[in-house]
Amino acid sequence: MDRNEAAAGLAELEGYLMSRAAHHTAAMEADAFADELPWLGRAEREDVVHLYTARHLARTRHVLCEITGRSQELREEYARRYQLLRRRVLALALLGTATTLAVLVIGLKLR
Secondary structure, three states, X not given: OOHXXXXXXXXXXXXHHHHHHHHHHHHHHHHHHHHOXXXXXXXXXXXXXXXXXXXXXXXXXXXXXHHHXXXXXXXXXXXXXXXXXXXXXXXXXXXXXXXXXXXXXXXXXXX
């Protein structure tokens, strides 16, 4: 197994564990919410817990998708800015080198 396969496996495991933790959190919040409604019958309570958990997980997925999309936008924007900065630095370096060479050539001609 090479490093890429190991890294991919660890990333998959991490994703699974994060998913299970999110599901556990949603279920715990759903139970706490249902506890605040003592008049619910058993079947009604189960329905409330199920719906609350499903909506919580859907909201979590939606937020994660938005964050992922925004992080990709920022990555692309910063990559463009970095590329522009590199071009400017290179242009300044070339200009500096050309100026230095011109000064040296002029200085040699004046001697």
